[in-house]
Amino acid sequence: MKRLMLMGLLSISLLPAAAKAELDLDSYWFGFVVGHGITLCKLEEGGLLKPSQTQEVWLGFMKSLKDQGIMMKYPKSISSATKSIHRQGCGSTWK
8 A cells, every 4th residue: 555655646746847847848949949049130230140141040940940840849939939039129031
């Protein structure tokens, strides 16, 4: 009986960790996309990249996320990140 109770408690204690791990991946991809977008934006603003170069890099990045299945697995994170980039005044010329 003690063994059964212990196993039950252990399995219950692992559930939040599994949920948190998934949340962490959502947060990771949100941050990764925002970081990439804002970096491109600031490089363009600073004159280190031409708008056409920025767009080319951004489109390549998004294609990579799509090809790897990340967009399908974390669509809300990617969408929210893209909206955050636009709210910062960046990416208006990116498709």
